[in-house]
Amino acid sequence: MWNSGQGLATFLLSAYLDDQLWGYYDSSTRRALPRGPWIKKAEEDDPSLWDIYTERASSVELHFRRHLLVPAKHHNHSEGVLIRQERVGCELGEDKSKRGFDRFGYNGRDFITFDYKALTWIAVDADAEVIKRKWEADPGFSQRRIVQQEDCLQTLQQFWKYGKEARQRKEPPAVKVSHKVSYDSLETLTCRAHGFYPKDINATWRKDGKPWEQETSSGGVVPNSDSTYHTWISVKIEPKDKDRYQCHVEHASLMEPLDLPRQESASVGRFVGVFFGVMAAILMVAGIIFYRSK
CATH class of the missing domain: 3.30.500.10 (MHC class I-like antigen recognition-like)
Structure with a gap:
């Protein structure tokens, strides 16, 4: 430069x-x-x-x-x-x-x-x-x-x-769901997954247990300084429907998918088993x- x-x-x-x-x-x-x-x-x-x-x-x-x-x-x-x-x-x-x-x-x-x-x-x-x-x-x-x-x-x-x-290690994500009321009286739920490896992760919103893509946005998967990754995905909802939404996270480090409702967080590394695989790339x-x- x-x-x-x-x-x-x-x-x-x-x-x-x-x-x-x-x-x-x-x-x-x-x-x-x-x-x-x-x-x-x-x-x-x-x-x-x-x-x-x-x-x-x-x-x-x-x-x-x-x-x-x-x-x-x-x-x-x-x-x-x-x-x-x-x-x-x-x-x-x-x-x-x-x-x-x-x-x-x-x-x-x-x-x-x-x-x-x-x-x-x-x-x-x-x-x-x-x-x-x-x-x-x-x-x-x-x-x-x-x-x-x-x-x-x-x-x-x-x-x-x-x-x-x-390359073979598996680091589970720490996942947190937060919420904020916007100017249009709608509520924005944001699900953040941090500190995971490998890079591939599937983070989505679900409503009543079914995939929900309306009014959603995401920030992509971004590297951290310690060679792990973080990402986020948000959804706009009617406040009265807040209990119908869950953040659904799938990752190679998780023995089973994780579903988190509004205003809950989990450092899944504390209770989810970690196993090793082989990177093909x-x-x-x-x-x-x-x-x-x-």
Whole structure:
């Protein structure tokens, strides 16, 4: 991120295995640091691990600083805060299929993406076309993406065993139902589920024991800082019908679905059994950014 008024650039890098954050680097510490307890085992097996990632992350930061203002020149963007983002990583399927991705964004929107099959860049607008021609004029620029993908897959396979326990864990949700009277004299019931893992959850409203979707809204499933998730779903009702509604929650950590009425809460981890399963998805997001060539 570049602030043209102050002449300052802030660089942040985060590395994930599936949805588990395992590494972090920023321009203030200038040091790659572990995130999450499971990565400690990898550090024990290779004490030089974070020195290696610090060097690689520093190279990426240098590359970003050198090229940060390139998109801005083509967008005639000379003032204010400029944000350049890159999301790069790889996937390894259960059938041994491989896939890499490398996507650039500029100020919150897509800018240019690399197509690993065609070995070409896909530009989203005329400004990105200028960058595309420049990058494709360098024969080695696209080839370095192939090396980048192989490095990513190697790291993915190396770290997969370390993160296995974290991916298989089941954290039950703490669920609470609250209520508020709105200006139209209707009552809004809000059901919040917090601290659950894995991400998949089914939270719905029921009226008289049957699914109810009218006048409902939800906030999606959002990650917490501790690698768990939270979500909410609300419904507008007539106050006289308040006892007819229940929040219905289904999650892999629950031995049976949970139904909560208005103004009740439950930390279900206290009384619901927890069991372990296996995550099928294999995904590494942003970790390969450590391997970005200059």
